[in-house]
Every structure is written in C-alpha cells, then in structure tokens.
Amino acid sequence: MIQICLNCLLLSALLLLISIGLNIIYGISRVVNLAHGSLYALGAYFGYSMVSYGVNFYAALLLAPLLAGLCGVVLERLIIEPIRHRDMTYTLILTYGLSVFIDGMFKFIWSDKVQFIQMPSSLRGTLNLFGVHYPNYRLFVLAATVCVILGLLALLEKTKLGMIMRAASTIPEMVSALGVNMKLVHMGVFGLGCVLAGIGGVIAGPLLSVYPMMGSEMLLSCFVVLVIGGLGSLRGAILASLLVGTAQTLGFVFLTDFAMVIVYLMMAVILLFMPKGLLAEGKFD
Amino acid sequence: MEKAIGNKKDRKGLVIQALVLLALVLLPFVLGNKFYLRLVTEIIIYGLLAMSLDVLLGFTGLLSFMHAAYMGIGAYTVAVFLSYVDPGASIWVTFPLGIAVTVVLAFAAGWLQVRTGGFAFALLTVAFGMMYYTLVWKARSITCGDDGLCGLPKPDISLGPIVLGNMNDSLTAYFFTLAVVAVCFFVTRRIMHSPFGAVLESIRENTERASFIGINVRNYKLMGWMLACTLAGISGVLFTYMKGSVSPTLMDARAGGIVLMMTLLGGMGTLWGAFIGAAAYIFLQDFISAMTENWMVFLGLAVILLTLFMPKGLADLPIRLGQRLTRQRSNL
Amino acid sequence: MSTILSTNSLCRHFGGVRAVNDVTIAIRDKSVKAVIGPNGAGKTTLFNTITGRLPATAGTVVFDGRDITNSPVHERVKLGICRTFQINSLFLGATVFENVRIAKQTRMGKSLKIFSKRDSLADVNEATFEILEKVGLGGKASELANTLSYGDQRSLEVAIALAGDPKILLLDEPTAGMSQLETNNIIRLIQKLVKEIAVVLVEHDVDMVLSISDSISVMHQGSIIGEGTPDEICKNQRVREAYLGDENGH
C-alpha cells in the first residue's frame, strides 16, 4: 500500500516540477508556451552531456537548468517579445514551430539514441521503508520537488521581486505605470520558467531516459495539470498534479485502456464548470 | 454606393477563383507523373481541412487544437464500414454516413464547448479531441488500434448506373476530389458572404457586442462549429477514398498542430488562403525530408519566420501583389 | 404613461463590495430618466445588471410585466432593451455601415439566410442608411470604425443601439468626450426619440441632465438617496451632501 502511495506521489512530483514553469509563464506574462516540453528536454540533454563529460551530477543539476534558462531568455527576446501584443493564436503557432525546431535540433546534435543521465552513486540502491524497498533516487526526486516548490513559493510570497511578479500577473499596465521595466519582468519570468523546466529535465533524466520526443510527450500532461489547477495558480497546480498523478498511476494499472480518457474528462469538466480551476485562483482572460 | 463597391470586388474575386479552378482542372495533363497528381490530390484534401479550420478560426474566432480529430472520425467511419459491413458499398452510401457520424460526434463535443470561448474553448477541443483519439486507439477489435485499417477497397465513382471510374485510378481520384472540394469551397464562400457569415464575423470581431445586438452567440458559435466539422468530415471521407488506409496518427495531437499550422501559414479569414497553406506545408515537409533526415529543424524554422514576418500568411502575397497591380493600372 | 421597466430591491455584490444595494426604481414609458451620482456610486453596475451584462445577486428586474432577471442578454435585446457602452465596444474591423447593418439584420431576423448575399437585403440596407442619417454619420458609411474620431464612435454606439428598434434605450454617458456641437445633436436626438420610447441616461454633465430629464435618481455608494423631478433634486438636502460631502466628511 505504501508503495502505491509513493508511486502516485512520485508521478505527481514529476508532473508538478515540469508544469510549474509553464504555469508561471502563463500566470505572469500570459504567454502560452507550447515549446515548454522542448525546454524541459533541453535541460535533460544539457544534464546528460555534462554528466557524460564527467561533471558531478549535483553540479549538472545546477548548471544545466541555468543554461536552459539562458536559452529561454534568448528565445524570449528574439521570438516571443515581437509578437507579445498580437493575438494569442500567433504565440501558440510560433511556440509550436519553436518546439518542432528544438526537437529537430536534439536529433541533429545528440542523435536519436535513447540516453540515460548516469545516476550518482550516492543515490543508487534502495531504502527499507516499513518493509518496502523504495529506490533512493525516487526519494531524492520527491525531496528535490518539495524544495523547488517551497523555494518558488518563498520567492513569490516573500521577496520584492516576487511581489512585482504577482502584481504583474493581475494588472500589467499598472505595474509598468509604477516604473517597473516590464521587459525585464517578462524576460525574467520566461527565464525562470525555463530554469524550472531544466531542473525537471535533469531530475527526470536518470528516471525517464533522455530522447528527442520526451518533451512533446509530457506537454499534454502539463496542460492537463495546468487546466485542472487553474491557469496561473501555484497552489492549484500542486493540488492538480496530485490529482492527475494519482489518477494516472492508478488508472494505468487498473483500467489501462481508459485511464487517459478519465484524465481528459476531468479536464473537460473543470474547463466547463470551474474555468478558474480547482481553487478558483486561475487567471483566465 | 456602398453596395456597388462590395459587389464589384466580390465578383472580381469570384472570377479569379474560377480561373484558379480552371487551372487546377487542366493541371493533370501538365503534370509529368502520377506522384505529383496524388500529391496535389492530398494537398486539396488537406486544404479542405485547413479551410474548415479557417471557417472556425478566421471567421468565428474560435481556436480548435484538434480539428484533425473530426477528419479522423469521417475517415474511420468509412474505413470501418468498408472493412466490416459492406466492402462493395457505393460512395452514395458511405459518403453521407461518414458525414452523419462526424456531425453527431461534433455536435456532442460542440454543444458543451460553445459554453466557453477563447483559450478555454481551445483547451476543451484538446480534451474532446484526445477523447475521440483514445477511443479510436482503444477500440482495437474494430479499428485494429494503431495498425489502423489498411488495404481498403477503393469505391467506384458512379452517377446512378454509369460508373465514371474507380478511386484506384489517380485521375478519377483527382477529379472526384477536386469536384467535391470545389463545391465545398464555393458553397462555404457563399455562406461566409451571407448574412449568416456576417454574424459569425461579428462574433469574431467582438463577442460581447454581438450578444448586445441580439445575436444568440452560443447558437451561432455552435452552427459555425458544425459547419467546420462537417467540412472536416468530408475531407476525412475523401482521404479514405484516396489513401485506402487510415491510422490513429491521422487524428492525434500532432496532426491537430499540423492543420493549425497550415491554416495560419495560409492566412486566416480568406478561405482560399488555407489551400496555399496546405500546399506550402506539404511541399516543405515532403521536399525537405527527401533531402535530409533533420527536416524538423527546417520546418520549425520556416514556421517561426513565417509567423514573425508574414502575420497575414502566404495569402497576403497575392493580395498585396494584386493591390499593387490595380494601383498601377489606376494611376496609369 | 405606464411603467415600462422596474427593478425591486435589486442587488449586485462583488464579494464584500455592495456595488448595487437594494435599488428599486421605475422607468415610465416615453420619458427621460437620468441616473446621476459621484464616481463609483454603482451607476454603471446598475446598468450592467439591468441589461444582463452582470447577473443580479438578489432582487428582480421586470420589463413590460415580464420578469427578465435571469434571461440572457440577447433575449433582453430582442425585447427592446438596447444600450450603449461607457467604453466604446464596436466592430472595429468593419465599416460604419456594416456595424449598424449587422444589428439591423439581427433585429429583422434575417441572420439565418445562408445563401443570399449579405449586402442584398434591401430593407435592411435602407433602415441602416436611415439610422446613420439620424445620428449624423450618413457621410461616413464606408469608413472603418477604428478610423472614426472618438465623438463619431460615440454616435456609432447610439446608432447600433437604435438599430435594435429599442422600446427602452439605455445610454451610458453618451456625451462623455463630445464637443458642444455633438452634445446638442445628442440632446435633440433624445428629445425626438422620447416621443415614442423611454430613455435612461447615466451622465456627469449635470446641466444637460437637468435640462432634458423628466425624472432623476441620485445614487450614492450603491443605493438611491434621492428621486424626483429636476427641481426637487436641486433642493434635496441629502443630494447636496453626497455631492459636496457633508461636514463630518465620512
């Protein structure tokens, strides 16, 4: 029984870690980034290259996301900024093209082989939790996710930068009127979103393997979590990822055929009757 | 005065499109070999699908991520009927059946979806589209799951007793597809220029103001959705006739993204722009993937550049060229 | 002259904020009713609740004897409740002619025609030209709505409302941002209209309100604090306090 709970927790943690960046980017600068999956994969690939060249796993866990965040900021300046004022459809199609481009680059640079980020020796082996052997690495993933989320909540709630971000998510015009350089805020938020995606990538690397299509496969689950939790609300995302993680874990095992249909049904119900998400904190335009 | 200008421009547009249709009719005799003929047939089918999404996106202002799902439903209905019920069924049976099933399933999804708008509507189309995709994928006993239904019998094209030809022959397939798509195009064009079309455009332009002039926005959105899905169903039926095999990848999330790309590359709100978008996408993909296995890099780059520098899509090129011609002619 | 539209103990709350608080007013047919009050008094929220843009939290709205509290916007418009918006809400991509034509076409129930050309509805076109002349936009028919001056856009708002053959016309600050000439046009138009239909005004221009209104209601912090003819309102002590702020300045 403990094993099943831990399994559900782990999938929820992964979903949360990967979708949180997308949530922030939409919540604060109203950009729907279909290339978010590819940035998650970019983080994983950077992590893989570093670890295979002998960089220590933990160092890679810090460096790779920063590199992914840097790429994110450059992309935001080059591509997202010029069309920010345009209708949402254009950002969707542009980021879709971007995801096709990045997935193509993975194939071009790293080839199609399925790779694994080598797990650090300290995290190998299992831990005996009340008679159940649970891999150390998975416990590390749970712990890492909790730290990242707490850090993020602290950043948003406690710091001045966080206050600006939260204000920008409600009334952007007012914030720029108060002399805040919105360009920097959008750039910072997009960068932060990509760093979070990168962290998700490096942590998922040893577990889920690294291959060109990993990003686009996770994108759909990210959107499901986003919608159920309420677009742009962090607490909602935490609750939603728990719900979706449990539904998928139990669903895949017991009624494999229609597990995903239930998840999409949940998404449809939320969209129809609670557009602002479970905790009604979502920011729908 | 206002009426006169509108009609003159409208008639000139119709003449141009008739000329293009004439060119397409003569095309098979110009083309070197069968492959390009079948490629153009496929472009016309995907053009119809992209046009149906343009009716939704360019005219009613509703974004659907998974529009390919309804093409898939139309295609699968015909494929399942031909495989299990009656392989020799004539097109006068399978065509309406394909459309009927698409309309029913589209209504089921649309009736709920039109309660919302904007991004919520788009996400709902994902939810329902993926549900239909999963059903097709999972109903293994009927649809053979991911193997799809292959080697389907190609129906005869017959008007009553006279058999004009079989879909297996590329020329018949081309002309039948061109005829059906041309009819769909001109009928949709007429509908979009009608008072009903004006209502759809007003909903796109300003949904709240539309309800404040007495339009039942929800009903008209549903009608726009049903028109778009019916056209998508027709393109699905034509696809099965021509290809003779269907598979779930026809209606998955990636296919939905591709149709969206075609419509936007072509240019929204112009109906015929979607055909140019479909032609551009299929050529780009087919041409580049023959040269290098890393075609995704170039395709992604092309989409990014086109979205950034040509927001009105490829259809904008002929329009601008046309304006410059008329301007030169006027000040000569 | 019977009451055409009435609200009894109508409320609209946003969480704790009671924007419209227990408002009961009656609007008589063929008369000009003005609703005035300082900023944030709840005038526009009252408008939005009557016209269905916002659902009412409590109370009812009755029009011509029918309870329309929960009926959707388009049904209220079909009944004849037409309004303009404080912030212009037009079909900016379409021409001035098309803006009014689509409203007229919907009013005349011709929207389901899917095969005739949209410009071929002769009766709709005539009625549209007529309304444009009435509002003084006859000359600008083929211009795009987003190229119009602010004043012209306000007139276009009125034209679109008129295209709905209103029984009651609700104007949300029609003269805001208008030149004196344009304001006079609007006043002359209202005086002509009020011969057949009821007109409800939300306005800041007090002189204009006093000159043309038959009855005035004054709102303050969500509720009605004074009602009556323009002269009664001038003498009303509570109204003066609300506007000038009384001694203890709460």
Added chain:
Amino acid sequence: MRKGLAVCISVLLVLTMMPLRPAVAADPIKIGVVVTLTGMAAQLGIDNRNGILLAAKHKGTILGRPIQIITEDDEGQSETGIRKAEKLVFKDKVVALSGVTVANVGQAIAGEADRLNVPFLTTNVMTPKFYGLHPLVFRCGQVADDQMTVAQVMGILKDPDLMKRSWYVLADDYAWGHSCAEEFIKLATEKGIKIKNPTYDNAALNLVDWSPFVSKIISAEVGGVYACLRSPVAPRFVQQAADFGLMEKVKIIGGTPSEAALEAAGESVVGLIGTCCWTWDIDTPKSKAFAEAYWKEFKEVPPSQGAQAYTGAFVLFNAIEKAGGTDPKKIAEALKGATFEGPYGEVRISPKDNCMRTPVKVVVAERAPKNPFGAKIIKKVVASLTPEEVGPAE
C-alpha cells in the same frame, strides 16, 4: 483589395516549382527504402537504413548496373509511408521497395501493393499478418512475432532454472505488444510453463513511471517477467526495475532491445534475456566481416537490426540479378524460395508464404569483453535455434 489577378499566377508558380524528372546519367538500379527516421522508432530506422546501405556497398552492382538507394522518412505514420512509397515508385521510378521499421506503415504500403506494382520486401516489420499477404510482398531480415515467441519459449524450455519460475506478462498497449503477449501465453501454457497472469497487463504508450507495474511484480512474487516493450522503452522499464532491486530476484525476457538501447541503459540491463537473429557475439567469418565493415562505415556498435536489414537487402539484390531485369513479376518469382548465406547463417524465403525462415539466437545481456567497438554490453548467445525449430511449418 480582396483578390488581385496574381492569385492564379502564385498558385501556378507554386505548382511549376516542382523539380522536373532528374536527368539520368548511367542507368542505375534504384531501390526505394522507406524507414522511420523521426519519432520513437528513429534509432531502429537508422540501423535499418545503414544495414541496407552497407549491403548496397558490398553488392556493388546488379546486372552490371550501379545500385542507387533512395531513402525516405515515414515518421512512423501510415499515411506518410504511403505518400513516400508513391513518390519512390511513381517519381523516382524505383524497381523495388524495402526497409520499413514499424508494423502500421508496413501494412499500409502492403495494402497498396497492387497500385504500386513493385516488389516490396520488408526487412524489419514483425507482424504475423505478412504471411502470404500479397504476391509482391515479402519479409526477409527480422523474425516475425510468432517466430520470436517460439524462440523465447524454447529458450525457457532449454533452461531448467527458467522452467521452474512462474511468469508475469506485461505488454505495450499497441498492436505489436498485444500479439506478442497473446502468442507467448498460448504457446507457454501449451508447453507447461506457469503463467501468473493469463490476462496479461498492458502499459499505456505514454507511461513514463513504471513503478506501479514494478510493485505489482514484486507483490506477485513471480520468478520471471515477460515484457514485450518497444525497443526504446525496454531499457527505461529495466532501469526502473533495477532501481527497485528487481533484477536480482527476477529474470526478465524483453522483446528484442537494440544494441544502442542496451548501451544507454548500461549496468542495470545485465541479465536481460532476449532473442534476435544476429549479435556480434557470433564468431563465424561472415559475421565477423559484417561487424568490422559496419563499425568501419558507421562508427557505431553493429546492431542486430542492421544485420537483419543487410541480409534482407542482399536477398533482394540477388533476386533482381536472378530475375535478369526489373519486371516486378520476375523479381517476385526469383524471391520465392530465395536463399542467402548471411552474417547469421542461411536464410530462406518460403515459397508458401513469402516470409523468411531463419535461425534465431536466444541471448542474454552481459558485460562485454574487450571489443573493437567500445561496447559495454554484449548480447551473449545462450541458445541457437534452427529455422525448422522456430517454424512456422511449411
């Protein structure tokens, strides 16, 4: 403003941009290869293509004419596969089609065999639906699902340690997975092998976390796991199973994971049992020659998929040579009953059902000895089965 005269100019411009028929220098024999180069099965597709390219290099010429291999990417989608096959046949005028990595594309192209009217020899499609499918459609290179299952069951029968274990069956939730699982359970119960869950579990395709199944296996206290998972997914399952320390307690039989997948998974994959036609562990002269040639050409660990495609291509080339021309009927005749002494012994195309009979090896993943390819993992041969043992009977 709406539409200038230029509309039809632009449409015609787009259409005439199509390249005209390329000028033909020497008159090469063109062979079309349709493989999956993007998507999940991309690595397998690349191994297929490389095998066929190497075969063309080694064959050199057919009937004195150079061989030209034209490759197309089907992205693993049936409709794209058909379009690319049409391009190869109608535009490039290829003499025969080969390759094809995934079953749905293979069946889609086979469905169009009459219209394409060229011999289609698939080197890597495993679905049993190809037996006697069409006079122009052949399979040579990769074993079919049923042959693989027979080999796996024989592998268990020959090893008493495996025989006494009870087996838990897990399959990828798609056509190939289901047919493998069903056939394994049917054959295993016939041969008296204990199956823990006759109604096998299937795992959704976009499943990322395998822990639910691993915990199910642990609680089922089984001795062995039969997992028919796609090649790119198998290592992830094995890696996650190893995390739970499952590899010590349980023997896993996992479909036919490719060398690249095994290299990626590294240490945790040791002990995984599988079946394939070829592995560089076979030390016959022909096998050694192939391994060195592949390493020299592509600088990658020689994959079994590559050897299978290499063999299939050679059978096709020899058949065209024997047919003495490019007439589809003649080539088809020549292919019936064709034999070829390849890297993994003699293969033969049975005239009864146009599909290959081949020796099959049962292999176990182990740490590789010193080898020129820098490989960490080797597929050690533990049992070899003759074509007659593997069947199907003719």
